[in-house]
Amino acid sequence: MIKIHHLNNSRSHRVLWLLEELNAEYEIIKYQRDKFTNLAPKELKDIHSLGKSPVLEHNGKMIIESAAIVTYIIDQCASENFAPIITDSDYYQYLELMHYAEGSAIMPFLLQLYARFLGDNSKTLQPRITSEIQNHLGFLSTVLGKNEYFYRNKFSGVDIMLSFVLEAGKMSGVLQSFSNLNDLLAKYQDRDAYKKAIELGGKYSLGK
């Protein structure tokens, strides 16, 4: 059975969410952030030397990186038409967005998170961070357009991956000016599987 090494209030939430969407059988092994530093506990280092979450364990294999985990779970647990196959003409649009979520779009939000620790000391960086956040959310708003979901207008792995960017946008107080993205995040959060993942994995405050 698939095991998920799950850190509370982290990117790992979306892995549980996907597993719930697919009605997969799995086991959650829980880890708690340090109350003072908010960092992952050292026990995660025993699972994988990077000491981060999520980590997927299955048949003696460990897989890291959210997008690789999401792809693995879809390949193992989803019905045939849930994700594109390599011979589909729009396959690379999917692959591009799967990489884009953590490879580019989340970057200015992480910079903002670190800049917050520095307070006023980071103010010369703020214009660049703000413009990059607008740049990425603007792009995603155009990709979504009037569709219901990002890819093929149906719920997919891309939604799971990009949800974290929308949550970060909500937390930053800028998502509201992209009404289609704001509505989409509300729709994600209203899905039964999303709620079930919170029930199982614990409170998820990012974006609320």
Added chain:
Amino acid sequence: MIKIHHLNNSRSHRVLWLLEELNAEYEIIKYQRDKFTNLAPKELKDIHSLGKSPVLEHNGKMIIESAAIVTYIIDQCASENFAPIITDSDYYQYLELMHYAEGSAIMPFLLQLYARFLGDNSKTLQPRITSEIQNHLGFLSTVLGKNEYFYRNKFSGVDIMLSFVLEAGKMSGVLQSFSNLNDLLAKYQDRDAYKKAIELGGKYSLGK
């Protein structure tokens, strides 16, 4: 023919490098960073709304994200055994590292780049940045071990993607303490295709 929208002294170098490794036919369309801000020129916005490089153009399609571009090029131009296929037992190790390069490993180096702009104002962040750089290079050093290359002990898309992390490590002055990674970067830089990419794409100062 494949077109690469190439920004000087950027991640786009490794895309040219891959195309040269595969003896592919392609066209380079060049863009220059602003002399004062070092940012990409506005002309890249006309190619793709994010205004970033690399962008691959082929058969009327535009593909962004280095790892998606690298995957596309390999699928189009490489011989059959250059990359794993989904039914291979080690396929997800490849996928994980393809995502890991830009999704995780490069992050503390980018933070360090931004922290440099802030000078002393960023000093409270430095311990975290330094420890995360050590964490990621330590992991990569373990993955490489005594092998010649990161995956299946032969040159692959993973080397193309992870080379940027090693270049960043060299620039930060920390790669030298991971001798296997340091040697591997020297080996990359000594490959004919790597040198040819610099000749065609212009000077590449990162990591030198």
